[in-house]
Amino acid sequence: xxxxxxxxxxxxxxxxxxxxxxxxxxxxxxxxxxxxxxxxxxxxxxxxxxxxxxxxxxxxxxxxxxxxxxxxxxxxxxxxxxxxxxxxxxxxxxxxxxxxxxxxxxxxxxxxxxxxxxxxxxxxxxxxxxxxxxxxxxxxxxxxxxxxxxxxxxxxxxxxxxxxxxxxxxxxxxxxxxxxxxxxxxxxxxxxxxxxxxxxxxxxxxxxxxxxxxxxxxxxxxxxxxxxxxxxxxxxxxxxxxxxxxxxxxxxxxxxxxxxxxxxxxxxxxxxxxxxxxxxxxxxxxxxxxxxxxxxxxxxxxxxxxxxxxxxxxxxxxxxxxxxxxxxxxxxxxxxxxxxxxxxxx
Amino acid sequence: xxxxxxxxxxxxxxxxxxxxxxxxxxxxxxxxxxxxxxxxxxxxxxxxxxxxxxxxxxxxxxxxxxxxxxxxxxxxxxxxxxxxxxxxxxxxxxxxxxxxxxxxxxxxxxxxxxxxxxxxxxxxxxxxxxxxxxxxxxxxxxxxxxxxxxxxxxxxxxxxxxxxxxxxxxxxxxxxxxxxxxxxxxxxxxxxxxxxxxxxxxxxxxxxxxxxxxxxxxxxxxxxxxxxxxxxxxxxxxxxxxxxxxxxxxxxxxxxxxx
Numbered sequence: 001x002x003x004x005x006x007x008x009x010x011x012x013x014x015x016x017x018x019x020x021x022x023x024x025x026x027x028x029x030x031x032x033x034x035x036x037x038x039x040x041x042x043x044x045x046x047x048x049x050x051x052x053x054x055x056x057x058x059x060x061x062x063x064x065x066x067x068x069x070x071x072x073x074x075x076x077x078x079x080x081x082x083x084x085x086x087x088x089x090x091x092x093x094x095x096x097x098x099x100x101x102x103x104x105x106x107x108x109x110x111x112x113x114x115x116x117x118x119x120x121x122x123x124x125x126x127x128x129x130x131x132x133x134x135x136x137x138x139x140x141x142x143x144x145x146x147x148x149x150x151x152x153x154x155x156x157x158x159x160x161x162x163x164x165x166x167x168x169x170x171x172x173x174x175x176x177x178x179x180x181x182x183x184x185x186x187x188x189x190x191x192x193x194x195x196x197x198x199x200x201x202x203x204x205x206x207x208x209x210x211x212x213x214x215x216x217x218x219x220x221x222x223x224x225x226x227x228x229x230x231x232x233x234x235x236x237x238x239x240x241x242x243x244x245x246x247x248x249x250x251x252x253x254x255x256x257x258x259x260x261x262x263x264x265x266x267x268x269x270x271x272x273x274x275x276x277x278x279x280x281x282x283x284x285x286x287x288x289x290x291x292x293x294x295x296x297x298x299x300x301x302x303x304x305x306x307x308x309x310x311x312x313x314x315x316x317x318x319x320x321x322x323x324x325x326x327x328x329x330x331x332x333x334x335x336x337x338x339x340x341x342x343x344x345x346x
Numbered sequence: 347x348x349x350x351x352x353x354x355x356x357x358x359x360x361x362x363x364x365x366x367x368x369x370x371x372x373x374x375x376x377x378x379x380x381x382x383x384x385x386x387x388x389x390x391x392x393x394x395x396x397x398x399x400x401x402x403x404x405x406x407x408x409x410x411x412x413x414x415x416x417x418x419x420x421x422x423x424x425x426x427x428x429x430x431x432x433x434x435x436x437x438x439x440x441x442x443x444x445x446x447x448x449x450x451x452x453x454x455x456x457x458x459x460x461x462x463x464x465x466x467x468x469x470x471x472x473x474x475x476x477x478x479x480x481x482x483x484x485x486x487x488x489x490x491x492x493x494x495x496x497x498x499x500x501x502x503x504x505x506x507x508x509x510x511x512x513x514x515x516x517x518x519x520x521x522x523x524x525x526x527x528x529x530x531x532x533x534x535x536x537x538x539x540x541x542x543x544x545x546x547x548x549x550x551x552x553x554x555x556x557x558x559x560x561x562x563x564x565x566x567x568x569x570x571x572x573x574x575x576x577x578x579x580x581x582x583x584x585x586x587x588x589x590x591x592x593x594x595x596x597x598x599x600x601x602x603x604x605x
Contacts, residue, residue: 079568106604211546219497279501282539
């Protein structure tokens with residue numbers, strides 16, 4: 001066959017306009033079609049594969065009962081073994097069926113090619129014109145042009161019908177639509193004017209300024225925040241990172257000079273890009289890295305972005321020290337924390 | 347005597363002898379080995395030996411008085427814990443100028459590291475080497491340790507301490523092989539890029555809980571292969587190469603003509 005083809009190609013000097021349909025390749029018999037021994041071998045292989053499947057399934061069931069994974073009696077090793085046996089049994093059980101069926105079909109069932117002609121998708125001209133005629137007759141019969149009231153009622157019904165589905169769908173997205181909550185955090189002074197202490201996260205201990213040694217990193221939340229009814233929601237906005245750097249290294253504008261205390265600065269831990277916790281602090285370079293997209297902020301320079309996709313500096317929490325030396329927030333952040341949202345000004 | 351000679355051939359004899367030998371070795375070791383409390387209160391001899399080790403091995407970079415230079419940190423006031431950590435993990439003496447001094451087989455044994463640490467501790471006050479009970483994971487609460495680790499450590503060291511990358515070739519190392527003392531010393535001294543977690547931030551109990559969590563991560567994982575515990579990267583590679591590879595192989599086999 002291949003020799004014939006190569007002869008053809010050497011004879012052809014230019015391509016014809018169309019090639020004739022070469023038809024199906026000639027049927028070549030398989031080993032098993034002519035040799036009954038080979039057919040028997042294939043049959044035995046199919047049998048073997050089905051047997052593997054049967055044995056694997058039985059092994060999985062036996063393993064399930066034989067290996068205890070009860071936390072009282074079993075160990076971690078038992079759990080691993082049980083999972084392994086059940087998984088292998090399940091996998092081999094199905095793989096055996098699959099491979100046996102395919103091998104059966106390929107080697108024993110007939111392998112004659114069958115041709116199924118394709119048909120045009122469109123109907124013939126007569127069928128189409130009949131369909132269009134029926135549609136037009138129906139439209140004429142409704143007389144919709146002369147019955148505007150029905151037309152309006154139909155439109156209204158169609159418009160309202162999806163609403164019982166859509167309104168709860170959107171309404172259930174959130175309890176309320178108070179967007180101003182994005183703009184304040186749990187650092188805002190209490191109703192009685194008490195300022196909020198900085199506390200360690202998650203141990204909830206107040207922090208003395210003298211304990212924040214140079215090079216220290218504190219993960220901070222508002223004191224007693226765990227008692228808040230929406231603890232996790234509030235914590236997600238209010239987490240803060242506290243570091244102390246050498247005050248000489250700190251570049252502060254006039255306006256923010258009173259926001260830090262003796263080299264101690266506090267920045268929101270929520271990335272201004274998409275809100276990941278920015279907490280990889282390199283003590284030697286004073287860089288803060290976001291683990292999600294590698295935005296890098298310079299702690300000594302008002303947490304400005306030095307690298308990465310974040311669009312804004314991290315908001316700074318103005319801090320102060322009370323008469324006992326504990327760190328306390330002067331007030332809430334001056335800007336919303338975290339990534340941009342539709343009503344944010346910048 | 348005859349009975350003893352006969353029992354020498356008993357099949358349990360090697361086991362009993364081995365047990366006795368182990369007990370004897372343990373007893374002799376306990377009697378002779380210096381306890382950590384003794385090592386902490388270093389003798390004048392230890393300090394002198396540490397000074398000698400310092401002069402011969404460290405002073406080239408850190409200076410004869412450990413005062414450091416523009417590029418080399420001063421060791422005055424870093425404390426014994428810092429020196430012990432850097433030396434016992436092999437980070438110091440540094441063998442090449444790199445973005446970060448990595449762990450390697452240590453050049454000094456624990457006794458020498460403690461002598462060096464004792465000498466540097468005399469130069470200025472700093473955190474000391476913790477005692478065994480301070481870092482004993484058996485006394486810690488792994489569940490509370492996990493909360494602390496997740497907040498304070500996981501962003502760099504990965505959720506089970508498998509380590510991770512930082513910027514410019516620096517990295518947070520994996521904590522699989524770190525001893526409890528090394529973990530404690532790293533927290534309290536903040537080596538290289540790592541910030542300091544002093545006892546006001548994470549107190550001794552917190553630190554012990556974190557150690558307990560990290561040690562508990564070394565137990566076998568009931569979930570099977572953890573593929574390095576680095577999350578979607580290794581899992582994705584596994585799924586794409588092995589999973590898709592097998593599927594492609596199966597598709598080729600199904601489509602191939604039977605002979």
